Structures are given as structure tokens and as C-alpha cells.
Amino acid sequence: MSKTDPSAAQADLFDSPTAARAETHRLFFALMPDAAIRHAIEQAAAAVQQQHPALRARWVRPERFHATLNFLGDFPAVPDQVLEKALAAANTMHAQTFAWTLDYAASFRGHEPPCVLRGSQTPTELLALWRNLQAALVATGLRLRDERQFTPHVTLAYARQELPQATPVPPIVWHVDRFVLIHNVVGKGSYQILGHWVLSG
Template sequence: METIRTFIAIPLPEPLLAQLARVQRQLEKRMPPHSVRWVRAESIHLTLKFLGDTPTEKLPQIDAALAAVAQNAPACTFTVAGLGCFPNPRRPRVLWVGVQEPTGRLAALQDAIEGAVAPFGYPPEGRGFTPHLTLGRVHRRADRRDVARVGEVVTATEVGTLGQVSVDYLALIRSLLKPTGAEYTTLAEFRLNAEPRA
């Protein structure tokens, strides 16, 4: 059975990707060398659900389920602002920029996706949905002082509001792991049923 690695996400507009690249450069200058593996800016996206290894024979069913979710989901707008890290600044592993969407539509969309793909063997994640845009990951072999410095830089850096994103479609994306990093290919796009509202 052939499988491919997939996830469901909201792609980002190029002007925002340029802003995120600027933030990455700003952070990189202040951090210990080689302490963080940066995500290529053009690859940054808002992940709604990571599926992982996906049998290719299930793709038509997943496509149909996502089309049904999208058809019933109102479009929304989110704001990209703030900087943080998981799990916390004392032990940073993932560096991110925050996503704010106060109407609850984005969370409802993510929840609907969880329900739609569960019958295909992708159970809902135990932790709640924390929307974010991953900028980089701390190297596993980084020493403790460097890791602590990364957390200090994140805490001390103010990025403000970087932009707004009108969400009117979602995408099923293939992730091909290569030595140079993951390479993404959009397999299908699903337009939401309503125009974004301010």
C-alpha cells in the first residue's frame, strides 16, 4: 500500500511570508549560531491537521470529506501577531508567531476537519488547537546555555502585528522529507462557502 505524508493547512499570502522572513532574520542575528533550524519562509503555513502517512487509496475519500467541511464553513479573517515558543521560554523547542481569530470560526473549522478525517484513522489530537505559524525549531543537540538564550531572545523580542489573512480556502498538502528540508506540494484546494467578513 503506497502512502504519502500529508497535512491540511491554510496557505499564506506572499506579503506576509516576506514579513515572517524578516522576523526570522531579526531573531537569527540575536541567537547563538546554529541553535535553530529555520523553516523556509515560503513554506510557512497555518496547519489545521497533520495527517502523516496517508494511504493514496484514501485520498479521494479525504478529498470528499474536506470538500463537505469547506462547503459548510464560513470564511474568516485572522491576525498574525506576537512571538512565542513551545512548550515555554525556559525550554523552547518550537518558535512561532501567533494567530488571533476572536470569532471562533477558525477553531470551528479546525474542529470540523478533526471530525471529518477521524473515520479514516486520524483521531483528534488530545491537546487543544493553538493556531500558530512555526518559524523554526531548536536543534536537539543545542547546549543548555544556547537553548536558554533562544528563550531569552524570544521573550525580549516584540514583533507587533504582522498582517491579516482572509481565509477563503484550505488545502491538502503533501510533505516530502528531503535532506534540505520538507518540500510541499498542494494536492487539492477547497474553497469555503462565504466571503470573509471583517
């Protein structure tokens, strides 16, 4: 009777394309554009791509365009307690609608530097929404990473190199009237909206 090498069996288990791989479930609050703003962002991304072909980037699909507000964390499965507390915190929010103008593309540093769309001016209402939601989340007892600074942006791509300089785009005036809670299985499929909250006029 032949014997199986345990180390070889273990290697087969982890190397096999059919082997189960651990999933990462990501939860975060965000602003999601409507169809018109999504199309305008897509056009801005195409213009940046045309002007900077050397980026050799992985461009974000339009249906995934968003601006992250408050990041809740990465988990091996969706944690019910975290979800319940996040929903409870969001339900306490009272925030005003606002207009946010996106008018240039720039790069963040890092591995595969993100190419992002930003605004020259950050609305005070946007800062207040981020700050107050963070405080509400902490008040529920959630342990969040310490966010001392908020740089609102929409990620367009993950590139091989940084943009050489900020690149102006035709201004996109985004009238923000809601925020959402997103569940994302990293590397798989589309975003799942777990809740949305309308801002007051």
C-alpha cells in the same frame, strides 16, 4: 576464491550513501499564506533572529511557511484510500473567511524547540474550521490521532534552545480565504498541494 563476510556486506549496504533509504510521506491540511503574508512572516522571523541570536536555529524557508490544521499521518507511500477520504471530507466543508492576527513569537517544548509565530486572539472561525474538518475526517472512517486541543501557529525555526520569553512582532493580519491539502516527503523538496478549498465570504 575469496569469500565475502555477510555481515560486512550488510554493513556496506546500510552505510553506503547510495543505499535506498525509506521515505516518509506526510499528509496534512493547512493554511498557506499568499506572497504578501509570506513576506511579512519572513520579516518577523528575521527580527526574531536578530533579537535572539543565541537560538542557533534552523530557519524555515519562506515557501514552507504554513499553519497546520489537521494532521493525517506519516506513511511509507501515499495511501490512495486515505487520500480519497481526505478529499471527500474536505469537499463537505462550508466555512467562513476570517482575519487572523499574528503578533508574537514563542517556543514550544521539545527536541530542537520550535520557534513559532502565534496570535494573541484565536478567531472562532479558525477553531470551527479545525473542529468541523476533524469531525468530517473521522466520519469517513479515517483513524486520526486524538486532537483534543488546537494551538494554531506558523513555525519559523527549530532551535537549540527555547525563547526566554514571548517576543512581540509587528501585527500581521492574515485574511484567510482558503485551506489546502499538502503532501510532503519529509526532508526532501517543496510541498505538493493536492487540493485547495475556498472559504465563503
